[in-house]
Amino acid sequence: xxxxxxxxxxxxxxxxxxxxxxxxxxxxxxxxxxxxxxxxxxxxxxxxxxxxxxxxxxxxxxxxxxxxxxxxxxxxxxxxxxxxxxxxxxxxxxxxxxxxxxxxxxxxxxxxxxxxxxxxxxxxxxxxxxxxxxxxxxxxxxxxxxxxxxxxxxxxxxxxxxxxxxxxxxxxxxxxxxxxxxxxxxxxxxxxxxxxxxxxxxxxxxxxxxxxxxxxxxxxxxxxxxxxxxxxxxxxxxxx
Amino acid sequence: xxxxxxxxxxxxxxxxxxxxxxxxxxxxxxxxxxxxxxxxxxxxxxxxxxxxxxxxxxxxxxxxxxxxxxxxxxxxxxxxxxxxxxxxxxxxxxxxxxxxxxxxxxxxxxxxxxxxxxxxxxxxxxxxxxxxxxxxxxxxxxxxxxxxxxxxxxxxxxxxxxxxxxxxxxxxxxxxxxxxxxxxxxxxxxxxxxxxxxxxxxxxxxxxxxxxxxxxxxxxxxxxxxxxxxxxxxxxxxxxxxxxxxxxxxxxxxxxxxxxxxxxxxxxxxxxxxxxxxxxxxxxxxxxxxxxxxxx
Amino acid sequence: xxxxxxxxxxxxxxxxxxxxxxxxxxxxxxxxxxxxxxxxxxxxxxxxxxxxxxxxxxxxxxxxxxxxxxxxxxxxxxxxxxxxxxxxxxxxxxxxxxxxxxxxxxxxxxxxxxxxxxxxxxxxxxxxxxxxxxxxxxxxxxxxxxxxxxxxxxxxxxxxxxxxxxxxxxxxxxxxxxxxxxxxxxxxxxxxxxxxxxxxxxxxxxxxxxxxxxxxxxxxxxxxxxxxxxxxxxxxxxxxxxxxxxxxxxxxxxxxxxxxxxxxxxxxxxxxxxxxxxxxxxxxxxxxxxxxxxxxxxxxxxxxxxxxxxxxxxxxxxx
Numbered sequence: 001x002x003x004x005x006x007x008x009x010x011x012x013x014x015x016x017x018x019x020x021x022x023x024x025x026x027x028x029x030x031x032x033x034x035x036x037x038x039x040x041x042x043x044x045x046x047x048x049x050x051x052x053x054x055x056x057x058x059x060x061x062x063x064x065x066x067x068x069x070x071x072x073x074x075x076x077x078x079x080x081x082x083x084x085x086x087x088x089x090x091x092x093x094x095x096x097x098x099x100x101x102x103x104x105x106x107x108x109x110x111x112x113x114x115x116x117x118x119x120x121x122x123x124x125x126x127x128x129x130x131x132x133x134x135x136x137x138x139x140x141x142x143x144x145x146x147x148x149x150x151x152x153x154x155x156x157x158x159x160x161x162x163x164x165x166x167x168x169x170x171x172x173x174x175x176x177x178x179x180x181x182x183x184x185x186x187x188x189x190x191x192x193x194x195x196x197x198x199x200x201x202x203x204x205x206x207x208x209x210x211x212x213x214x215x216x217x218x219x220x221x222x223x224x225x226x227x228x229x230x231x232x233x234x235x236x237x238x239x240x
Numbered sequence: 241x242x243x244x245x246x247x248x249x250x251x252x253x254x255x256x257x258x259x260x261x262x263x264x265x266x267x268x269x270x271x272x273x274x275x276x277x278x279x280x281x282x283x284x285x286x287x288x289x290x291x292x293x294x295x296x297x298x299x300x301x302x303x304x305x306x307x308x309x310x311x312x313x314x315x316x317x318x319x320x321x322x323x324x325x326x327x328x329x330x331x332x333x334x335x336x337x338x339x340x341x342x343x344x345x346x347x348x349x350x351x352x353x354x355x356x357x358x359x360x361x362x363x364x365x366x367x368x369x370x371x372x373x374x375x376x377x378x379x380x381x382x383x384x385x386x387x388x389x390x391x392x393x394x395x396x397x398x399x400x401x402x403x404x405x406x407x408x409x410x411x412x413x414x415x416x417x418x419x420x421x422x423x424x425x426x427x428x429x430x431x432x433x434x435x436x437x438x439x440x441x442x443x444x445x446x447x448x449x450x451x452x453x454x455x456x457x458x459x460x461x462x463x464x465x466x467x468x469x470x471x472x473x474x475x476x477x478x479x480x481x482x483x484x485x486x487x488x489x490x491x492x493x494x495x496x497x498x499x500x501x502x503x504x505x506x507x508x509x510x511x512x513x514x515x516x517x518x519x520x521x522x523x524x525x526x527x528x529x530x531x532x533x534x535x536x
Numbered sequence: 537x538x539x540x541x542x543x544x545x546x547x548x549x550x551x552x553x554x555x556x557x558x559x560x561x562x563x564x565x566x567x568x569x570x571x572x573x574x575x576x577x578x579x580x581x582x583x584x585x586x587x588x589x590x591x592x593x594x595x596x597x598x599x600x601x602x603x604x605x606x607x608x609x610x611x612x613x614x615x616x617x618x619x620x621x622x623x624x625x626x627x628x629x630x631x632x633x634x635x636x637x638x639x640x641x642x643x644x645x646x647x648x649x650x651x652x653x654x655x656x657x658x659x660x661x662x663x664x665x666x667x668x669x670x671x672x673x674x675x676x677x678x679x680x681x682x683x684x685x686x687x688x689x690x691x692x693x694x695x696x697x698x699x700x701x702x703x704x705x706x707x708x709x710x711x712x713x714x715x716x717x718x719x720x721x722x723x724x725x726x727x728x729x730x731x732x733x734x735x736x737x738x739x740x741x742x743x744x745x746x747x748x749x750x751x752x753x754x755x756x757x758x759x760x761x762x763x764x765x766x767x768x769x770x771x772x773x774x775x776x777x778x779x780x781x782x783x784x785x786x787x788x789x790x791x792x793x794x795x796x797x798x799x800x801x802x803x804x805x806x807x808x809x810x811x812x813x814x815x816x817x818x819x820x821x822x823x824x825x826x827x828x829x830x831x832x833x834x835x836x837x838x839x840x841x842x843x844x845x846x847x848x849x850x851x852x853x854x855x
Contacts, residue, residue, distance in 0.1 A: 050421060072420045072421060073420055073423055073424070073425060073426065076420075076421060076422065076423035077423055082421050084418070084421065087415050087417070087418055088418065089418075090410070090411045090414040090415065090418065090419075091414055092410060092413075092414050092477075093407060093410055093411055093414070097407050097410075097411075100404070100407060101407060101408065101411050101419075101422050101424065102422060104404070104408065104422060104423050104424050104425075105423040147422065151423070270636075275636055276636035276637070276639060276640055278639070278643075324829055327833050328832075328833075332635075333634075333635060333636055334572070334574060334635040334636070335832060335836070337574060337635060337636045337639050338574075338773065338777070338828070338832060339828075339829060339832055341576065341639075341770065341773070342770070342774075342825040342828040342829055342832075343825070343829075345766060345770055345821050345822075345824075345825045346821075346822050346825035346826060346829075348821075349818040349819065349821040349822040349825070350818070350822060352815075352818040353815050353818040353819060353822070356815075460765075463643075464640075464643065464644050464647060467640045471637075471640075507655065509651060509654070509655040510648075510651055510655065512647055512648070512651060513648055513651065516644040516645075516647070516648060519640070519641070519644065520629060520630070520641060520644070523630070523633060523637055523641065524629060527637075
């Protein structure tokens with residue numbers, strides 16, 4: 001049984017449908033990546049998990065349980081944690097306070113967990129009392145991910161984590177993603193950087209115009225001609 | 241010089257403290273609930289009237305009944321939110337503004353109905369001010385007001401920086417959607433915001449009543465300066481609201497000082513214009529306020 | 537027979553004041569219903585129009601500015617122009633503000649205007665107000681004098697309705713509609729959104745000034761209480777929302793209906809013993825406020841919900 005599954009999702013924000021019959025699933029321990037051109041509906045698919053979409057048809061299942069109409073806060077409490085692409089930290093709170101907020105729903109002592117997060121992201125430990133809004137892009141991304149990890153999530157959803165980051169940071173982020181996955185957390189990731197993302201993915205989906213186009217294993221898609229043309233070949237390395 | 245301090249600077253600080261307390265509530269509800277609460281002024285009036293009745297019933301000093309007045313006012317605010325604002329959580333802000341506009345008149349009419357419109361006094365009798373250094377006039381009630389206001393602001397500071405719910409309030413003021421996605425219980429934060437805002441408003445009302453008197457339009461008269469203070473400080477920035485309140489209060493009182501020559505710079509009848517002008521100037525020049533708050 | 541005559545005169549007065557409120561509601565509809573501008577300062581523009589018309593048409597007086605003794609028509613036109621001009625200044629400064637900021641700013645404007653009217657006693661006689669304002673038809677015998685004024689007011693309502701309906705379906709109205717539905721698209725189509733909004737705001741203010749002028753002549757008196765937020769601002773919002781915001785017919789219906797309710801309830805409560813009569817005035821305000829909340833929650837479209845313009849077939853003007 002998949003940890004997370006989107007089943008035939010058709011929906012959008014207002015009256016227009018953005019997603020058409022989109023299905024995908026994330027199995028235990030997997031890294032699953034969603035790639036596709038701009039405007040393909042990749043981030044939208046992720047938001048559907050949290051009930052932020054108006055759905056015409058389709059279901060969202062968590063460990064087999066239907067969470068389609070569950071309120072956002074509840075979904076998070078069930079262990080689905082999210083790192084949005086933008087507005088993913090609380091700028092006027094310190095780094096440490098951001099992490100504390102990440103642990104909001106926990107009733108137990110979150111400090112050991114916080115220590116683990118600081119181990120995972122050493123730069124944050126130095127800056128723990130600094131206002132998150134004053135950090136650099138890469139450091140902010142670390143706060144965003146750390147915050148999402150405070151709950152020891154069942155699954156982590158990450159939306160374009162490398163957007164706007166320098167190549168050095170991109171590599172770091174991907175490494176962190178692999179580390180997190182290595183600790184047992186399945187990951188669903190939307191990425192613009194198709195080549196790098198596919199290289200760490202177990203499986204991946206290609207979305208175009210809000211529809212499923214292709215899906216295969218990571219290596220499989222890397223070798224795929226069509227994918228190469230769309231993202232990897234003609235335009236060289238897909239600039240992030 | 242002494243005239244300046246006694247009749248302009250001191251009143252400015254006192255008025256500014258009252259504005260500051262009212263502005264924190266406005267700033268927080270604006271920042272977290274995303275609408276300008278027009279009924280906030282009446283909340284201040286309500287606090288003053290609750291205090292009045294409590295003083296009548298118990299014979300205690302207004303400061304002693306203040307906590308109870310704050311609790312009662314907070315309870316009313318929670319009730320109003322539940323019945324009149326909660327249905328509109330997902331609606332455009334303009335609907336909430338209209339609802340709060342209506343609420344303003346509803347609360348005021350209930351107060352007028354229940355207590356009548358005559359001026360009432362919270363602190364009977366006239367107090368003689370202390371005279372320090374042969375010239376500085378400080379009346380006990382003013383020390384009380386400024387001292388209590390400072391303590392309340394300190395309490396707010398501790399709430400926001402040390403407690404989980406306080407941090408959640410700041411988080412939600414930054415981004416309600418992210419707060420939801422972080423798993424923060426947004427309804428609880430909203431309730432806490434109303435409680436804090438209404439309690440401070442009640443205190444502001446009581447302090448104004450101590451300084452002047454209790455009357456049904458007192459809150460409405462505070463509304464514009466309090467809005468101005470919140471905008472000046474930056475929406476969603478409680479510390480900004482405190483600073484904004486003090487600045488506006490002092491500016492208002494200083495405007496009638498004889499800066500140039502004999503008469504007041506601005507006729508006292510136009511004091512309300514000071515806050516308004518500052519507010520419009522901020523909205524045009526720097527809408528995010530001094531402390532860079534939210535701009536919608 | 538006397539009683540029937542009394543009722544007749546009462547209905548005439550209802551329709552006259554109701555008609556004036558209909559004008560206010562139509563003015564607000566331009567600003568709020570069509571354009572989404574929250575003008576919480578109706579009272580200010582209303583009062584200014586009233587004073588301008590009063591000052592221009594009254595006989596000389598030691599207590600206030602005046603003595604021009606101009607015809608009422610001139611007074612009314614001037615009222616519209618001055619209110620419109622103030623509206624233009626306010627609009628230039630504030631039009632970009634989001635709804636609640638605009639509400640705060642306009643409430644401030646109304647307060648400032650009220651303070652000016654109250655403090656500049658050399659011009660306005662301060663709190664005592666301007667009296668002996670000429671009333672059209674006042675030299676006719678009863679009931680013709682009252683009927684005449686009523687007909688004047690109602691014809692103005694009719695003309696205004698006609699003009700506004702024409703504007704609504706004309707290209708100007710379609711652009712306003714487009715701006716309200718989808719502002720980014722309207723901007724992308726090259727429309728100067730601010731200009732259109734200011735136009736709507738100024739027009740609305742001028743209409744409100746007209747209503748103010750008519751009131752001054754109807755009551756033969758005006759004082760700073762005309763800028764009272766409850767009756768001059770809040771009530772108009774209630775009228776428009778209950779009648780149907782965005783709909784001109786709704787504005788008129790809401791105005792006449794709510795005014796009748798407001799006035800009739802006052803008749804009832806004024807018969808109560810004194811201290812109850814006073815307290816019941818507050819109850820009336822409370823009930824109007826409560827009715828507004830119920831309408832907002834249950835019937836947000838009002839009695840006559842707005843009729844959207846049908847898109848021009850194949851065209852892109854409304855999208």
